[in-house]
Amino acid sequence: MKNIAVIGAGTMGNGIAHTFAQFGYKTNLIDKSEKTLEKGMEIIAGNLDRMVAKEKISEEDKKNTLKNITTFTQLSEGVKNVDLVVEAATENVDLKLSIFKQLDEFCAADTVLASNTSSISITKIAAAVSNPERVIGMHFMNPVPVMKLVEIIRGYSTSNEVTSQIMELSKKLKKEPVEVNDYPGFVANRILMPMINESIETLYNGVAGVQEIDTVMKLGMAHPMGPLQLADFIGLDVCLSILEVMYSGFKNPKYAACPLLVNMVQAGKLGVKSGEGFYDYSESRKAEKVSGQFTS
Ligand SMILES: NC(=O)c1ccc[n+]([C@@H]2O[C@H](COP(=O)([O-])OP(=O)(O)OC[C@H]3O[C@@H](n4cnc5c(N)ncnc54)[C@H](O)[C@@H]3O)[C@@H](O)[C@H]2O)c1
Numbered sequence: 001m002k003n004i005a006v007i008g009a010g011t012m013g014n015g016i017a018h019t020f021a022q023f024g025y026k027t028n029l030i031d032k033s034e035k036t037l038e039k040g041m042e043i044i045a046g047n048l049d050r051m052v053a054k055e056k057i058s059e060e061d062k063k064n065t066l067k068n069i070t071t072f073t074q075l076s077e078g079v080k081n082v083d084l085v086v087e088a089a090t091e092n093v094d095l096k097l098s099i100f101k102q103l104d105e106f107c108a109a110d111t112v113l114a115s116n117t118s119s120i121s122i123t124k125i126a127a128a129v130s131n132p133e134r135v136i137g138m139h140f141m142n143p144v145p146v147m148k149l150v151e152i153i154r155g156y157s158t159s160n161e162v163t164s165q166i167m168e169l170s171k172k173l174k175k176e177p178v179e180v181n182d183y184p185g186f187v188a189n190r191i192l193m194p195m196i197n198e199s200i201e202t203l204y205n206g207v208a209g210v211q212e213i214d215t216v217m218k219l220g221m222a223h224p225m226g227p228l229q230l231a232d233f234i235g236l237d238v239c240l241s242i243l244e245v246m247y248s249g250f251k252n253p254k255y256a257a258c259p260l261l262v263n264m265v266q267a268g269k270l271g272v273k274s275g276e277g278f279y280d281y282s283e284s285r286k287a288e289k290v291s292g293q294f295t296s
Pocket residue numbers: 007008009010011012013030031032033036075087088089090091092095099116117118119139140141142233234235238273
């Protein structure tokens with residue numbers, strides 16, 4: 001595999017494109033608008049600058065990485081002649097099904113089609129294409145250039161050949177791939193999201209404030225960041241959609257999203273990407289705790 005297309009230039013898509021390009025893959029980055037692509041490329045350049053400053057890569061590596069990325073707004077153009085597509089568009093089942101229908105039309109029959117979905121069934125996504133054995137989950141973690149894990153999700157029809165190709169490819173990106181089966185939330189989010197939801201419930205019930213909850217989990221459980229801050233990094237809208245998929249998939253009330261999470265998403269407080277979530281990320285008040293307004 002040499003030529004890769006990444007669909008979506010948001011939080012995950014720009015990190016995935018950055019990673020493939022840094023390891024020498026020709027990478028087409030596709031999004032709906034020029035503006036989003038420009039923002040995605042700025043983020044990649046900024047992250048590369050940080051890596052150069054920390055002497056993790058050279059100035060030359062940075063230049064080559066940027067040279068390996070080409071941006072597209074037309075999906076049909078961006079996926080032409082690629083060996084692998086990694087879809088990292090918004091977490092919405094209808095959107096993903098429509099993207100995979102288009103991939104079925106525009107990609108060669110042997111192009112491997114991966115989704116970075118956090119929770120949507122790979123089997124369901126695969127049903128949108130005529131040969132579902134080439135569809136697989138490639139679940140990178142945020143921030144992609146830094147995090148080691150890739151959860152590799154086998155759908156009901158995913159072939160052994162495609163699974164081993166993707167496991168090998170992940171190792172070439174210096175990641176640790178872990179193979180799991182296709183059930184709601186897979187492994188990572190099935191365990192993580194109930195913890196995040198419970199921490200929001202704890203805030204909602206007025207048991208403790210944002211800082212206190214995060215401090216308990218950081219200092220008491222040796223987590224590198226508290227669950228509320230982690231939710232801000234993931235995106236509160238993403239957390240909500242994952243919980244909704246698990247709630248409907250398992251028909252179990254333990255996955256019902258806390259009303260505070262629903263309210264915050266409706267208010268557009270999505271975490272880092274919108275400038276405010278449980279913490280304030282505006283330039284003037286970077287990562288300050290948002291005052292007690294969210295406790296019940
Ligand atoms: N945020 C995380 O920590 C995280 C971690 C692992 C996996 N994921 C998954 O990665 C995927 C992307 O999440 P994100 O956090 O990057 O979301 P995001 O909102 O930051 O970015 C999504 C991008 O998709 C683009 N998009 C929407 N429709 C499109 C289309 N038809 N064609 C091309 N681009 C389109 C949007 O313009 C946007 O730039 C989701 O499936 C999510 O569940 C997220």
